[in-house]
Amino acid sequence: MKCKTLHNKLIFFLEGELPEKEMGLVKTHLSECGTCAAFAEEMRKTLGILEAEKSPAVNPFFYTRLKAKLENQGSEQKQVFWKPALVRVLQPAIFSILLLVGIYIGIKIGQPASTKQYTATLMHNQDIPYLNEMASETIETSLME
Amino acid sequence: MTEVEIIQKLQRGNEQAFKELVENYQKMVVNTCFGMVHNIEDSEDIAQEVFIEVFRSIHKFRAESKLSTWLYRMAVNRSLNFIRDNKKNKWFQSFEDAVQSKNAELSRITTGDSENPEFELENSQRAILLHEAIDNLPQNQKVAFTLSKYEDLSYQEISAVMDVSVSSVESLLHRAKKNLQKKLYVCYKKKCI
Ligand SMILES: [Zn+2]
Numbered sequence: 001m002k003c004k005t006l007h008n009k010l011i012f013f014l015e016g017e018l019p020e021k022e023m024g025l026v027k028t029h030l031s032e033c034g035t036c037a038a039f040a041e042e043m044r045k046t047l048g049i050l051e052a053e054k055s056p057a058v059n060p061f062f063y064t065r066l067k068a069k070l071e072n073q074g075s076e077q078k079q080v081f082w083k084p085a086l087v088r089v090l091q092p093a094i095f096s097i098l099l100l101v102g103i104y105i106g107i108k109i110g111q112p113a114s115t116k117q118y119t120a121t122l123m124h125n126q127d128i129p130y131l132n133e134m135a136s137e138t139i140e141t142s143l144m145e
Numbered sequence: 146m147t148e149v150e151i152i153q154k155l156q157r158g159n160e161q162a163f164k165e166l167v168e169n170y171q172k173m174v175v176n177t178c179f180g181m182v183h184n185i186e187d188s189e190d191i192a193q194e195v196f197i198e199v200f201r202s203i204h205k206f207r208a209e210s211k212l213s214t215w216l217y218r219m220a221v222n223r224s225l226n227f228i229r230d231n232k233k234n235k236w237f238q239s240f241e242d243a244v245q246s247k248n249a250e251l252s253r254i255t256t257g258d259s260e261n262p263e264f265e266l267e268n269s270q271r272a273i274l275l276h277e278a279i280d281n282l283p284q285n286q287k288v289a290f291t292l293s294k295y296e297d298l299s300y301q302e303i304s305a306v307m308d309v310s311v312s313s314v315e316s317l318l319h320r321a322k323k324n325l326q327k328k329l330y331v332c333y334k335k336k337c338i
Contacts, residue, residue: 010326011326039333042329046274049272053272054295056172056176056185056188059189062175063171066167069197070197
C-alpha cells in the first residue's frame, strides 16, 4: 500500500470501518512507515477529543433557569395580551386629563394678563370719559333707545 | 413515568411531567447543541429554547414519531439558526471576546488534567483544530457527523432526524470523514499542532 492510499483510508481504519483485508494492509503499512504512523497517531488523538467532549457535565441549575425563562416569557406574553386593552382605556383618559390640565393652565396663565389688560383699559377709559360712555353702553340700552 | 405518560401529562399541562422530561433529555439536547456550536454556555441556551418550544407545542406532538427524534431535530435546527445569526454578529465581536469564548469552551475538555499543562495545551489546540474542521463541513455532513459522533445515533436514527434516506446518511458520513481526514492531513503537513 502506498502512503497516499493510506492517507485516504486512515480515518476509516481508525473507525474500524474498512473491510478486513484492507484493515490488515493498513496495519502492515503503519508498522513499516514511520511518517504514516506519526500521522495516524496525530489523527487518533485529535479524533479522541470527540470522545472526551461527549459527556457534558449536567448543569444543576438548568431546570431552574429554564423555568424562570418560561415564566418570564409567559408574563411578557400576558403583558402583550392585555396591553392593547389597557391602551384603549388609558390613552383617551390620559389625553382628556392632559387636555383639562392644559385648559386649566391656559386659564391660569391667561387670567392675570387679561385682568391687567382689563384694568388697564378701564383706567384708560376713565381717562377719556367720552369714549367711556360709549363703551359702557350695553346692547340692551342702545336697543331701547 | 414512561415516555407516553410524560407526554400525556404534559399535554394536560402537568409541570412535574415537564420537569421529568427536561431531566431525562437535558444531557442529550445540550450535547447535540454542543456538537454543533462547540460552546457550553451557548449550547445550554439553545437547549433551553428547545425545551421552551417543547412546552409550548407539545399539543402538536404526534405519538407516531419518537420524542427523541423530535428533540434532536429541534436541537439541530435551533443550533443551525444560532450559527447563522452568530456569523452576522462575529463581524462586531472583538478579538478579546473571541479568545475568551474559545478559552471557556476549552475548559470543558481540559478539566481534571490541570496537573499536566502541556497535555492540556495540546488538547486545547487539538480541540480548536477539530472544531474548525467540523465547522467547515457542508451543513448536512456536519449534522450527520455530529449526531453520529456526539450522540452515537445509528444511520436509521439519523435518517429519521434529518428526514433523508439511510443511504444518504451513509454517504453524508462517508464524505464528512473524508473531508475531515483531508483537513487533518493538511494540518499535519503544516505541523499546526
Ligand atoms: Zn507511509
